[in-house]
Amino acid sequence: LAKTTQPISMDSYEGQEVNITCSHNNIATNDYITWYQQFPSQGPRFIIQGYKTKVTNEVASLFIPADRKSSTLSLPRVSLSDTAVYYCLVGPGNAGNNRKLIWGLGTSLAVNP
Amino acid sequence: EPEVTQTPSHQVTQMGQEVILRCVPISNHLYFYWYRQILGQKVEFLVSFYNNEISEKSEIFDDQFSVERPDGSNFTLKIRSTKLEDSAMYFCASREGTSGANVLTFGAGSRLTVL
Numbered sequence: 724l725a726k727t728t729q730p731i732s733m734d735s736y737e738g739q740e741v742n743i744t745c746s747h748n749n750i751a752t753n754d755y756i757t758w759y760q761q762f763p764s765q766g767p768r769f770i771i772q773g774y775k776t777k778v779t780n781e782v783a784s785l786f787i788p789a790d791r792k793s794s795t796l797s798l799p800r801v802s803l804s805d806t807a808v809y810y811c812l813v814g815p816g817n818a819g820n821n822r823k824l825i826w827g828l829g830t831s832l833a834v835n836p
Numbered sequence: 837e838p839e840v841t842q843t844p845s846h847q848v849t850q851m852g853q854e855v856i857l858r859c860v861p862i863s864n865h866l867y868f869y870w871y872r873q874i875l876g877q878k879v880e881f882l883v884s885f886y887n888n889e890i891s892e893k894s895e896i897f898d899d900q901f902s903v904e905r906p907d908g909s910n911f912t913l914k915i916r917s918t919k920l921e922d923s924a925m926y927f928c929a930s931r932e933g934t935s936g937a938n939v940l941t942f943g944a945g946s947r948l949t950v951l
Contacts, residue, residue, distance in 0.1 A: 755938055757938040757939070761879075764925070764945070764947070765944055765945065766840075766927045766929070766942030766943050766944055766945050767879065767927070767940075767942050768942065769939050769940065769941070772938060772939060810879070812938060814938050816938065824881070824938055826878045826879035826880070826881075827878060828877075828878055
């Protein structure tokens with residue numbers, strides 16, 4: 724099972740771009756990389772998913788190098804409301820269940836005024 | 837935007853009591869899940885449910901836990917005899933059959949406090 728490593732916490736300021744990097748050295752060929760956001764006392768919320776290269780949606784971008792051993796979630800121009808815990812997960816994209824997704828402690832992002 | 841709804845938002849119970857947590861997944865979703873998160877700790881998988889049966893369960897999901905989809909819309913988690921260590925946030929999640937396997941929609945959670 725792929726294990727992920729990401730910083731425990733990060734600090735930023737409003738308007739800055741924030742990049743959170745996740746290491747997943749043991750990623751398997753059929754694994755996808757998925758990022759979730761969680762606010763206190765709320766359920767996790769899907770942000771973005773990718774397999775390789777770059778994926779962009781209205782919320783974030785996900786950069787995945789060719790070796791796929793790491794990935795970087797990029798949040799453009801963060802605001803105070805982006806203060807949350809961000810989880811990087813790696814697991815099979817064709818799994819019928821999600822047990823193989825292992826949740827770490829995530830990265831606690833604090834956005835300051 | 838479709839939501840997964842959970843009730844109750846907070847339940848306080850005495851040790852040894854039975855608790856039922858309820859979830860209404862998104863209507864066209866086919867896979868359903870329960871996760872829990874003890875305060876300050878990781879999100880932990882409990883069970884997945886598909887085609888009216890459990891598809892997989894974790895070591896946490898022992899005989900005191902059960903799940904049911906009684907009427908085609910609700911998805912419930914029952915804890916038969918609660919213990920102090922069952923105190924946690926319980927999250928229900930669902931996903932479409934065709935979307936990525938790791939793209940789940942979570943509910944807001946039910947906070948269970950066992951005294």
